[in-house]
Amino acid sequence: KPIGIFDSGIGGLTVLKEIAKLLPNENLIYLGDTARVPYGIRSAETVIKYSLECAFFLFRKEIKMLVVACNTSSSLSLEILKKKLPIPVIGVIEPGVKAALKVTKNGKIGIIGTEATIQSEAYPKKIKSINPDIEVVSKACPLFVPLVEEGILEGKIAELVVERYLKELKNSGIDTLVLGCTHYPLLKKTIQQYMGGIKLVDSAQEIAQEVKDLLFLQKLINKNSKVGAKTFYVTDSPERFKKIGEIFLNYEIKNIFNVSLEE
Numbered sequence: 434k435p436i437g438i439f440d441s442g443i444g445g446l447t448v449l450k451e452i453a454k455l456l457p458n459e460n461l462i463y464l465g466d467t468a469r470v471p472y473g474i475r476s477a478e479t480v481i482k483y484s485l486e487c488a489f490f491l492f493r494k495e496i497k498m499l500v501v502a503c504n505t506s507s508s509l510s511l512e513i514l515k516k517k518l519p520i521p522v523i524g525v526i527e528p529g530v531k532a533a534l535k536v537t538k539n540g541k542i543g544i545i546g547t548e549a550t551i552q553s554e555a556y557p558k559k560i561k562s563i564n565p566d567i568e569v570v571s572k573a574c575p576l577f578v579p580l581v582e583e584g585i586l587e588g589k590i591a592e593l594v595v596e597r598y599l600k601e602l603k604n605s606g607i608d609t610l611v612l613g614c615t616h617y618p619l620l621k622k623t624i625q626q627y628m629g630g631i632k633l634v635d636s637a638q639e640i641a642q643e644v645k646d647l648l649f650l651q652k653l654i655n656k657n658s659k660v661g662a663k664t665f666y667v668t669d670s671p672e673r674f675k676k677i678g679e680i681f682l683n684y685e686i687k688n689i690f691n692v693s694l695e696e
């Protein structure tokens with residue numbers, strides 16, 4: 434049985450990439466809700482509705498586990514998805530938080546994400562529930578997503594936007610910064626350059642490890658196939674997904690199908 438992964442669009446491919454690296458034998462089905470991206474600027478009610486539609490589409494493909502790759506969706510809809518689906522459901526927030534708590538030495542953690550993720554306070558709430566003494570500084574970085582979608586990952590423009598959003602965080606005394614959005618790992622180099630010694634936590638890498646651990650724990654690991662198959666579904670036309678997605682994955686994307694989620 435495959436693992437289902439969904440995101441509001443293309444960004445979740447950073448998560449798919451890390452899962453494929455760590456679990457090369459697993460069959461992966463990816464759904465990108467490209468017709469309705471971005472989720473990051475929508476109301477909680479809408480994000481939950483869209484997330485449920487994505488989850489049920491994948492559930493009907495007989496997945497054994499659901500990975501909510503989108504930070505916005507994980508922030509707002511993880512609990513309800515866990516209640517509605519009779520399979521393990523994992524979101525990106527908790528693995529990112531756990532990693533950040535391991536990394537920080539001075540107890541001051543920065544979080545960056547979309548407007549909706551930051552407003553939901555999902556990250557600070559999770560952090561405080563584990564360790565109330567940690568100080569959290571959050572910042573929404575809305576221009577990072579379009580920047581990445583345009584393939585502007587390094588150079589003057591990227592540097593200026595990074596500086597614009599991260600200046601305060603850089604001087605706030607944090608020693609750890611969580612990249613709380615699917616797109617941000619692509620800007621890692623530019624962000625790291627600007628942030629200097631501050632440690633970056635890539636939630637895509639962290640969730641991949643969590644998926645692996647959970648598959649072992651639940652004895653769901655795939656031992657049969659040699660090479661994990663990857664199938665992609667998108668709600669808008671596949672052309673743009675293919676073009677931008679190949680920047681994310683660094684290889685040619687085949688098997689992209691267009692689907693409609695509205696019933």
Ligand code: DGN
Binds near residue numbers: 444
């Ligand atoms: N996938 C979204 C996230 O991780 O928050 C980013 C894209 C978006 O919907 N704005």
